[in-house]
Amino acid sequence: MAYSRRGFFGSPPGSKNDTGNFADDLNALIEYLGVEKFHILGLAGGGFAVSDYVASYPEKLLSMTIVCSLFGLWDKNIDERLDFILPKSFADLPPEFKELGPSYRWAHPEGVNEWIKMEKKSKGDGIRYRQKAKSNITWEKIRAANLPSFFIAGGAELYQPPSMMRAAALEIPNSQTLIIHEAGHAVQWEQPELFNQAVLEFLNKHS
Template structure:
């Protein structure tokens, strides 16, 4: 099935499950709609699950114009998928690039979200590495544009991906194979238009503080450049909780699918019950020990 974005781009999506509240899964740069299979299979038992291929990822359209790629456009594509299905509100779940989309979804369309799950998000947010990240994103774009099959072998074994390979080499091979299928134009434009130009979380402070949606932040403890951004989101977002998975890298939902599903299921249940509340004002982060 295809949704039509505001600029006419066709966005491919799949669904699983017919009952329960909807969950929209938004994939990372290194994935595609099918990277959510462990979650689609599990959560379809109790939820209406939707996954889609971002623009630039087949079988969605692959615009050749760089200006048809941006963080704001990525959010509107997610809304277009919900609109095509006639879904007013959904739990919004994203990994990495998809996690950034979830943050911006919550800031720009809070009325369309039941909750937010932000997993493995933060690359380029740390101010000391912000400019470096923008530059390396352009290099990655060039590499994918030259030869996505060859570069998938390099990109797929980065510092926060080897944890996945060590734990589950068979599934990691599938991940690298998925990378190798990236369209060279779509991958390059996504890197240049979305990744290299998206704002840091530190630039969104006022919006984050005002966002009261139930929020789960997930980070692997060996995903170094997402740890501090994850802690920052926890400090800024009043109804957020932070989960750090031990001995875990970037590809959370595939590297630790059982833990990912377990914690996501508990969070969704609490959010739907109204039990995932804003932080108690008595939990003052400036207090060390109470004395009066």
């Protein structure tokens, strides 16, 4: 099951004066569906929702998977280096350049075009208010949840390169890490078979 956060395709942005928070929005959906315990996975911006839910409702989770993302917490030793590896003009580059690896863009131009369409569609009507976390997210809270944890990184990732993901994984005891070679930020799009197989094996192991 996947859902669109506020302001993304299919989900209204809500009110500027009441943006809600990552964890409570997801928990409202979980309660509506009657789900008691589940595996949580967040990719890219979804990693912020994952970390907030882990810190806020750990008793409802079976495992945690973070893909090409980091937690919504500030770690000086990890986050400060982003300013070093990403130029100031990075935000102005085309999304397909920032998020799809060069090998994929060269080998699958038709896939790139489909991804561009999907990326534009995901923006919905373009209205979006910055949403905050419910909890103050810390490594201590993430570790206290004591969840089986899986970190997946793209070998050609620009946002969160493998070395950065490995550094984050070291903060979580007994976590495991997978590097998907040649893939960029959108590993699930570029190499779906490998991605799905790895995730399903992890979920089955901890079900």
